[in-house]
Amino acid sequence: MGDLARLLKESWSLVEEHQDKVAGYFYARMFLSHPDLRDLFPVQMDVQRARLLGAIVTAVQTLEDPERFDDYLRALGRDHRKFHVEPEHYEVVGGALIEAMRAFAGEEWGVEYDQAWADAYAVIASKMLAGADADQNPPYWYGEVVAHERRSQDIAVFTVLPLQPLEFRAGQYLSLEAPRYQPRLWRTYSPANAPRRDNTLEFHVRAVGAGWVSSALVRRLQVGDMVKLAAPMGSMTLDRRSTRDAVFVAGGTGLAPIKSLLEELTRYNRTRWVHVFFGAQNREDLYDLADLNRLAARYPWLSVVTACSDDPTFPGEQGDISDVLAKYGPWKEHDFFVSGSGRMVKATLKTLAELQVPSIRIKYDSFSE
Template sequence: MDSRTVALIRTTFKAVAAEEGGSEKLARSFYAILFTDYPQVRDFFPAAMDAQRDRLVKAIAYALDRLEEPNKLLPFLAQLGRDHRKYGVQAEHYLAVATSLKTAVQIFAGTEMWTDEVDQAWDEGLKIIADTMIGAAEKETTPPVWTGTVIERREVLRNLTIVRLQLDQPMQYSVGQYVSVQIPSRPRMWRYLSPAVPADTDGEIEFHVRGVLGGWVSSAIVGQTAVGDQWLLGSPLGGLGVPRNLKRKMLMIGCGTGLAPLRAQLMAMAQRRVNPKVHLFVGGHNPCDLYDLETLNDLAVANRWLTVTPVTEHDENPWWYTEPDGPQPLRPGLEPRVTGQIGKVVASFGAWADRDVQIAGSPSMVQTTKFRLMAAGIPAKNIRHDPLF
């Protein structure tokens, strides 16, 4: 795709999205057109569409920002294509989505902006996206969906639960990746979770889940999950991970359950003979949010290449947290806990320009931390995180 085509697509999309309420209006229009013209696809989507509409616009923006970076965009689209098999999506459904999206953008762009050249540009861009996803799905030999049975549920905090599942067959994923999950009480509401352990040949997998205020799925997992429940899991996604040939030192920053993909990577690295030095900053609002320090301590004690610095925004725990009885364990593998906003703390530790950087956590935390690190001199190309949607 040439630069002119890319520019035309970006310009029209951003012109529509930049208007007041433009993103939401575009998403609503797209789904209205899609469900009216192709009513058979409605069953692929949840009854409540608010979160789905928001993710749509963010996903489109993410793809459009990478149209000139095929080495990044095409693997991402291929992963999405493999993942979309869980819905039972066929090639004709991609055509329905592409046609509806182009129609919605055209309506909001208006006749003056929507020229024949713009129309052709959108056709070309949407064809590349659809063909890449369809091609990856057709070539994939792994299952479209895995079934996992809950074998353990452990409440760590009142709003944080660790869930272990036994899959019907092992799933091969790279440490640092994430998967979509669907729980019994929330049909068609797929949510992304990162395995907190490396892939297991026996098919066990572990997730760390924090209940989000107003979150339909996360709150249900934390409050209702029981041993014996059966979850559905989609194909692995994401580009985090430690390349085998990585020689540059690593900086890892994780907040809350964003620790999970970083933890899985550290566990996998601990099985290797040689690793680069890694400095992990693990953060939370309160000390109790640092829920997995024992595991991190054990990893740091056993692996001299790993340094772990805990960070909290506050020194005190919330009123509802009950301190464990008895003396607290000594953790000689950890650095002293630091108080402050994690991005600011990490930036204050010195220059990290020589590091491969990974950030995992809430979208706001990732963005804030990334901006602080870039302001401190770290090149954007050295910073990796999952898509923020």
């Protein structure tokens, strides 16, 4: 471990148990010194409170993996254009971060820790600024809701037509804001379709707990409403050069990017067998099964296995989809794509490790409100 990484981990350990207080102090310092920054953030700060701080800390602590995080940080810089972030804001954030950590670290905090965090943050900020500067697209796109359908009590499928063309790759995700209902609150969702000639984007959203955005999108969004869409991100995309058969594992509305990848495959695949494992708690949450079955009936290379973990009368497989997956196979020579809740993705990755599937063949996205 290099000196920089060691100093970052040592210093973070001094404040880790006070994360909530550090976050509160962090925002307080920013807003007191630059009140204009408050307008960049949502009215409700309960979710946002730890999000920015957590992203910075994670990026700083993984600074020594440049190959993995260079593209990520550049994409993050492009994405942050939606917040109307200016270059001078980066300096304010960096200063508030170090000041907040120093305030709660106690006497063990030293000048070498100050310098380590300043150096690491400078690298992150420079990469994010480079990504933002290189992007010729608008900070975000406006889109009109042209269809909205409730598939269950908590799940909706809706279609958005961007007012300008929005380029993305199947399997990617983007941030969405519903300004009429939750202004300045952005959440990430994956389109459930590959790029289409009419430019429409289909989204599958489940209202989760006290989720401000997801609840609005499911229960309040209407045809004719306008939403904002930020730059696409994510690398859970198909490699057309691969000749390996593929396995898609989806939990709940994690099916959306899987549907996007399947739509792309229908346009060119002739040689790869594709297996979809779709799991949910009960049959109502298998909200798009009819369309999946239609695809499987039309394309001989596609098979679908469904499972419910809490529906004893369901005629398909019983149990968590990660466990059901293990009953099939062998899978050592397949490409894997996994999408769903954090718990579902973690369980599936554990199963694949036990089945000795090489991690290099696994792509995944984990979603939560």
